[in-house]
Amino acid sequence: MSESYTFKAEAREKVGKGAARELRRNGLVPAVIYGDKQPPLPIAIPYKETFLRLHSGGFLTTVATVEVGGQSIQVLPKDYQLDVVKDTLTHVDFLRVSARSIVTVRVPVHFVNEDEAPGLKGKDGVLNVVQHDVGVNAPATSIPDAITIDLTGLDIGDSVHASQLTLPKGVTLADDADQAIASITPPVSDVEDEDGAEVEAADDEAKED
Template sequence: MSETYTVTAEAREKVGKGAARHLRRNGMIPAVIYGGKQQPLPIAIPYKETFLRLHAGGFLTTIATIEVGGQKIKVLPKEYQLDPVRDFLTHVDFLRVSESTRVTVGVPVHFENEDEAPGLKQKGGVLNVVRHEIEVEAPAGSIPEGFTLDLTGLDIGDSIHASALKLPKGVELAIDDRDFTIATIVAPDILEEEDETEEAAADEVEATEVSTDDSDEK
């Protein structure tokens, strides 16, 4: 589990777009704490600190303590919103949790020992990652930081499946298909053929759209 951290927040009395803009002009962003069979609690949190934590990794899998109005509330970030044009953080939703609260989260996957995989090192194959993160159900206090998978000995055509994951105690896969594919090692020409097929399909869709537009004009 990632190391926890503390956020000093302010209670929000006003909500809405105007109030949110005022907060952002003052270096804060709106957020809400919900869950735990309590009423949602609107708060304001520091923009810069939150933005840096978001881009440091593990934001959605790390418990935080929010200090607001004399309370210390343990939370897990559940969702955040970014401005679609300028890509800055605009809102965060937090879920109240205890150490035993079970949550569903996406845990990132990392790969190691690529140089020890003959299919990559000697034969020029490509690691085709099917799932960049794995959805699991876990106690909020025991969320894995990530899963590391070993590529040693893998050749072209080999795959890594969910059965290769080492799940900590109390952590379960959230997907019914228990042995789904996480990554495969493919020959470069296969990947190129897939890219060409996708490009051809995109060109066909574009041509169809143009044809339809011309028909509408007539």
């Protein structure tokens, strides 16, 4: 789990496009805290710090503390918007959470022991990654940074499905258990040779006709 951090925020009295533009001109990002059966709380958070957090990894899976109006609120970033032209951060949605909260998030998968996979090391196969992350249900304060997939013993033609993942204690699968995560495919040269042989065979049949 990534280390938690704290945002110092301001409560927003004005909402709307005009107020949001003014905040951005002043180096702030409009945001909203919602959830826990409480009214949404519009806030403004520092742009630079938030932007750096967004691009340092794990933004949507790391619990933060927002200090606003004398309160300290534990939150999990749930969504954010970027300007389609400038790629600047324009808005963030936060969800109130606690140690008891169970959230559904997408966590990246990491592959280990590629040298122990016969299909990769000895036969020059290719690791075909179908899903770079997986959906899980996890305690908000114990979201794993990544799910590790051990490739030991895998050969060409073998695949890894979501149901085969080893999940940390308290974490359950949110995705379809039959979802393919990765597979080991033949070397590209072998595939090309097979395609070429099929084309030649088709050409020979056409000549015979």
